[in-house]
Amino acid sequence: MLEPFVVSIDVEADTITVSATGELDVSTQGELRSELEAAVNGVGSGGRVVLDLTGLLFIGSVGLGLLVAAHRMADERVIGFEIVPPVAAGMIDVFALSGLDKVLAVSPPPEIEQAT
Secondary structure (H helix, E strand, C coil), X not given: CCCCCEEXXXXXXXXXXXXXXXXXXXXXXXHHHHHHHHHHHHCCCCCEEEEEEEEEEEXXXXXXXXXXXXXXXXXXXXXXXXXXXXXXXXXHHXXXXXXXXXXXXXXXXXXXXXXX
């Protein structure tokens, strides 16, 4: 059984965290796109948006394209944009294989961060 796709928002001071769990593909990307646009447009000058994908189980090419689009939106508004990558098996490789780990601000996932 597939886990439902869920997006949640947390606002703390000048940081808006958008968290996504489940599978990010062509059928679910619209919901995340809407929330990311709202977050990027809602954060104040000097603020940042954190996209927490630690609960993501799958990301398709449309989802990867959405991450690049969100990064560009944040750049245009001159705000910070950071991605916390998925921790599911094989998901970190998606960022390395696509080269997005070199283009986007991708933080180490919590498990890796705690191990160092």
